[in-house]
Amino acid sequence: MFEKKTRKEDIKMDILVINCGSSSLKYQVINSDTEKVLAKGICERIGAGGVLKYRPAGGEEEVYDYDMPTHTEAVKFVLDSLVNEKTGVLKSLSDIDAVGHRIVHGGEAFNKAILITEDVIKAVEECNDLAPLHNPANIIGIRACQKVMPGIPMVGVFDTAFHATMPKKAYLYGIPNEYYKKDKLRRYGFHGTSHSFVSKKAAELVGKPYDKCRTIVCHLGNGASICAVENGKSVDTSMGLSPLEGLIMGTRSGDIDPSVIQYIANHYNKSLNEVITILNKESGVLGMSGISSDFRDITKAMQEGDEQAKATLEAYCYRVAKYIGSYITAMHGVDVVAFTAGIGENNSYIRKFVTEYFDFLGVKVDEKANEPMHISDDTLITTSDSKIPFYVIPTDEELSIARQTVDVLDGNK
Numbered sequence: 001m002f003e004k005k006t007r008k009e010d011i012k013m014d015i016l017v018i019n020c021g022s023s024s025l026k027y028q029v030i031n032s033d034t035e036k037v038l039a040k041g042i043c044e045r046i047g048a049g050g051v052l053k054y055r056p057a058g059g060e061e062e063v064y065d066y067d068m069p070t071h072t073e074a075v076k077f078v079l080d081s082l083v084n085e086k087t088g089v090l091k092s093l094s095d096i097d098a099v100g101h102r103i104v105h106g107g108e109a110f111n112k113a114i115l116i117t118e119d120v121i122k123a124v125e126e127c128n129d130l131a132p133l134h135n136p137a138n139i140i141g142i143r144a145c146q147k148v149m150p151g152i153p154m155v156g157v158f159d160t161a162f163h164a165t166m167p168k169k170a171y172l173y174g175i176p177n178e179y180y181k182k183d184k185l186r187r188y189g190f191h192g193t194s195h196s197f198v199s200k201k202a203a204e205l206v207g208k209p210y211d212k213c214r215t216i217v218c219h220l221g222n223g224a225s226i227c228a229v230e231n232g233k234s235v236d237t238s239m240g241l242s243p244l245e246g247l248i249m250g251t252r253s254g255d256i257d258p259s260v261i262q263y264i265a266n267h268y269n270k271s272l273n274e275v276i277t278i279l280n281k282e283s284g285v286l287g288m289s290g291i292s293s294d295f296r297d298i299t300k301a302m303q304e305g306d307e308q309a310k311a312t313l314e315a316y317c318y319r320v321a322k323y324i325g326s327y328i329t330a331m332h333g334v335d336v337v338a339f340t341a342g343i344g345e346n347n348s349y350i351r352k353f354v355t356e357y358f359d360f361l362g363v364k365v366d367e368k369a370n371e372p373m374h375i376s377d378d379t380l381i382t383t384s385d386s387k388i389p390f391y392v393i394p395t396d397e398e399l400s401i402a403r404q405t406v407d408v409l410d411g412n413k
């Protein structure tokens with residue numbers, strides 16, 4: 001069992017945030033009082049060599065080739081880099097007060113962040129079937145940290161938890177109810193930490209109390225989802241049982257008629273799993289454009305006159321706009337719309353194409369404000385007389401995880 005540390009108000013807390021994938025481990029150390037990032041980095045190619053990238057605040061990125069057969073070695077190298085005499089940011093490992101772990105799928109078991117215990121890990125393992133690519137990796141990361149940092153409290157922060165407030169009408173699929181009752185097959189939604197972080201900021205920016213504000217958050221990254229946040233609660237979101245549903249993404253198809261799966265399987269002699277892999281890894285804007293999953297490449301091709309790139313971006317924006325429209329209906333209106341994540345923060349074309357769909361509601365793009373491709377601060381991109389304000393609000397999932405980690409420890413005092 002963990003020796004439970006609690007927060008003493010006069011003592012700063014340094015939180016190690018871990019986001020563990022099957023062969024990678026992203027990390028940040030965040031001071032909870034200043035909310036400053038002390039250092040961040042990533043371990044890549046775990047199990048097939050190993051590279052550690054490390055950047056202390058204000059310093060240069062350092063890259064090391066290390067032997068990382070498992071995540072346990074990766075965690076050890078991360079900790080070594082943090083206390084390294086030359087560029088480390090901590091005096092000793094005991095400076096780490098807690099670890100916040102991103103966990104992708106909490107199923108119906110978790111509606112908020114929680115102190116990790118053996119029972120919690122068991123319950124997360126029970127959700128493995130719902131997120132076979134993500135959850136096992138998240139658990140590996142937790143186990144590796146437990147091994148290397150015994151006694152440090154660990155908190156699990158779930159991508160799905162923010163959406164636990166979705167009403168049944170939004171999360172039930174139109175399939176026989178026994179699949180929900182027996183197997184919990186339903187819509188869950190993801191990117192919860194980002195939707196929560198950005199919707200809070202959006203309410204602040206329009207000067208409304210969070211619990212009286214209707215926000216639509218468009219998290220447009222390589223994975224992308226939209227969320228309707230009504231009075232501080234997620235009431236609908238575009239991803240479902242898995243992160244495959246919803247918007248067209250970098251490599252994922254998003255919404256699709258299931259008959260397409262049957263057709264590809266039958267006509268191209270593919271197994272069900274092979275078709276799902278195509279929908280996850282070879283579809284989206286990558287498959288549609290035949291160019292890249294990166295919006296920079298597709299936008300450039302469109303500017304150079306590539307018709308398929310143009311058609312791809314139009315289809316992408318059309319789907320985003322349709323979701324925004326449907327969520328305006330779901331909430332009987334909207335007070336603010338926010339763009340965030342890699343594309344939301346870095347692609348003025350996408351923001352403009354999407355926002356212009358709402359001209360019929362009196363929305364007007366502020367061309368000058370929206371012009372920079374990269375927007376790094378909270379920025380209003382519609383005119384002051386626009387009937388609905390659209391903002392760019394940079395997301396910060398790591399900070400959100402660090403905040404939730406501190407909240408859990410405070411709650412456990």
Ligand code: AMP
Pocket residue numbers: 220221222223250293294295296297341342343346347374
């Ligand atoms: P994410 O998954 O949030 O990192 O988003 C990935 C997508 O965001 C890619 O398609 C990129 O085109 C876009 N993106 C991320 N960073 C930048 C950047 N600095 N400049 C332009 N586009 C970016």
